[in-house]
Each structure stands twice: as structure tokens, then as C-alpha cells.
Amino acid sequence: MDDAQLKLSSQVCFPLYSASRLLTKAYKPYLDEMGITYPQYLVLIVLWENDELSVNQITEKLLLNSNTLSPLLKRMEKMELLQRNRSTTDERSVIVQLTEKGKSLKDQAKPIPDKLIKVLLTENINLSDVLQLKEMLNEWIKILTEDNKNLE
Amino acid sequence: MDDAQLKLSSQVCFPLYSASRLLTKAYKPYLDEMGITYPQYLVLIVLWENDELSVNQITEKLLLNSNTLSPLLKRMEKMELLQRNRSTTDERSVIVQLTEKGKSLKDQAKPIPDKLIKVLLTENINLSDVLQLKEMLNEWIKILTEDNKNLE
DNA sequence: TACCTTTGCATCGTGCACGATATAAACGCA
DNA sequence: TGCGTTTATATCGTGCACGATGCAAAGGTA
Incomplete structure (x- = not known):
């Protein structure tokens, strides 16, 4: 089974791609109110x-x-x-x-981050887990933007 | 500074959104070869x-x-x-x-996951970190898809 | 000063995403 | 059996993303 890595469940990009889309969708009700x-x-x-x-x-x-x-x-x-x-x-x-x-939309936007972080905290995932995930993503972003610059 | 959470650097969704886009872009050279x-x-x-x-x-x-x-x-x-x-x-x-x-594109695709995971492993990020991140994302995906179902 | 290169922004074409909606087939039940 | 409801897929409109390209202003250099 040397193509095990090709399985959808083994890939990193897919959960990243799906979670990003779904989380953006979770913002939608609040952003809709702001148009x-x-x-x-x-x-x-x-x-x-x-x-x-x-x-x-x-x-x-x-x-x-x-x-x-x-x-x-x-x-x-x-x-x-x-x-x-x-x-x-x-x-x-x-x-x-x-x-x-x-400028005035800022007040309306203030409660949004709090509401969403509550959705993301669970029995298994606490705030420090989220911070660690953010750090990893930021390191990847750094690597991947550097990569792009190297191509130019 | 009660709007600290509104800062870009405090948000979870933005790194998710950026990392997803950039990682997808990293796939592009390989996928381009396959059209x-x-x-x-x-x-x-x-x-x-x-x-x-x-x-x-x-x-x-x-x-x-x-x-x-x-x-x-x-x-x-x-x-x-x-x-x-x-x-x-x-x-x-x-x-x-x-x-x-x-079907025949499968052989061409086989080496792709390996090449990309190498980009994502660094001094600070090892394979078990990546697996942990995947687990968190999968839990979020589960939560966020359940949320959507509840809305219907 | 003439000319070449770089920089900042914009336009165009293509391919997703996705809400809203349409349509036909299948299902359920009185 | 009739008929309302659900299910599977598709269409439409809008808004991103992004590669390729264009263009004018700025900068650098002989």
C-alpha cells in the first residue's frame, strides 16, 4: 500500500482547506448583518x-x-x-x-471574535491549543511566502 | 484596549485562511504538470x-x-x-x-504529498505536531459541519 | 537629459465557492 | 392510486483568488 499518503485522510492540506471554508462560513451570519x-x-x-x-x-x-x-x-x-x-x-x-x-462598523464587529472562539473551544481543545495551532500556521505562512518570493 | 481581539494578529481564522491559500499555491507547480x-x-x-x-x-x-x-x-x-x-x-x-x-494520473500524483510535507516540517514543527494540528482541524470540521446541519 | 528598470495599481480571463432557486425522480402515506 | 414532501443534481448570479499582462509614475544610470 505505497499510495497510502495519497488517501484523502492522510493529507494536511485538505483539513486546512475545509476548516478554512467552514470557519469563514461561520462568520457569515455576523458579517451579513454588517453587509x-x-x-x-x-x-x-x-x-x-x-x-x-x-x-x-x-x-x-x-x-x-x-x-x-x-x-x-x-x-x-x-x-x-x-x-x-x-x-x-x-x-x-x-x-x-x-x-x-x-469606522462605525467597528463597534458592531467587536463581539464577533469572542463568539467564534467559543465555537472552537471544546472538551479536547483549549485556548493554549488554539494558540499553538496559530503559531504553527504562522510559521507555515512565513515559509510559504518566502518560497513564493524565491520563485520571483 | 478592549478591542484587542479585533486585531488581525489575534484572529484564528486569518492564519487558517492564509495558510490554506498559500499551501494550495504550493501544490500548483505539481498540479500544473498534470493540467x-x-x-x-x-x-x-x-x-x-x-x-x-x-x-x-x-x-x-x-x-x-x-x-x-x-x-x-x-x-x-x-x-x-x-x-x-x-x-x-x-x-x-x-x-x-x-x-x-x-486513473493513470495516480502514478504521477504519488510523489506529491511527500514533497509537500517536507516543506511543512521545520526545526520547530515535527510530524507529530502536524498530526496534532490535523486532529484539531478535523474536530473543528466536525463541529462546523454539525452547526450547518442544525441550521437546516 | 535620454533610456532602461522597477514599482504600484489595474484589467482580463478562468475557476472555484456558495446562497438562492429550479426541476425531475423517488418516496411516503392517506 | 393520488399527491405532497423529500432527495439528487443543476443553473444562475455574485464575489473572491490568481496568473498573465498592461500602463504610467518613479528611480537609476550612463
């Missing part, structure tokens, strides 16, 4: 932490490219959650900042 | 394990709905990797089975 999607929520988070960011700074924080973020930011601008303006010092850059409407 | 995508690779895996499966059986194994799988399977049929036929015993069901071409 946004999960990737849009991520953009709000980094802009709640930083008054203004260039598109490039957002790509670095969220590990998404401009071909994903440009249309997404345009949709959010149309929803009046944020503004996009060319930088005056560097005409190539586009500066993104939240509108009052975008 | 398939990651979700198509998952379909092949379950069909290498089972001679024939209904669309419904595939949705259960991959946790994807028919609205995702139907077009995906059609693309794979057009690529002559598999065949779709209505069941004779239950005309509602569509039975999916691999063509010789689909």
Missing part, C-alpha cells in the same frame, strides 16, 4: 488599526495581490465604507481610508 | 479510492455542494478525466467514474 464579506472584513480590520494605508500596504498585511484587492476595494468604495485617492507624493500609490460609515 | 487544479485533484483522490461515486457521495467526502461540484465535474469530463452517467436504479443520481486517463 460585508469575510475578505472585506479583513480589510476593515487593518484599516481600523491604521488610519490610512496604500493598496500595497494592504496587500502585504493580508497576503492578497492587487488583482484581488483592487476590485474588492472598489466594491467597498461603492458601499461607502472607504475612500480611494491617489497619493500626491507618489502618483503611483492609491491611499485607502475609511469613511465614518466604515 | 489540473487543487479541487480537481481532490476529486481525483476520492475516485482513486473508490471505483465509482455518485455526485452526492463526492459532496459528502469533499464537503462541497453540488453547485460547486457540478460545473467542476463537467470541466473534468471535458478534459476526459472522468465520465458522468445517470444511475439506472435511481434516475436522480449521477454516477462518476474515472477514465483510463484519470
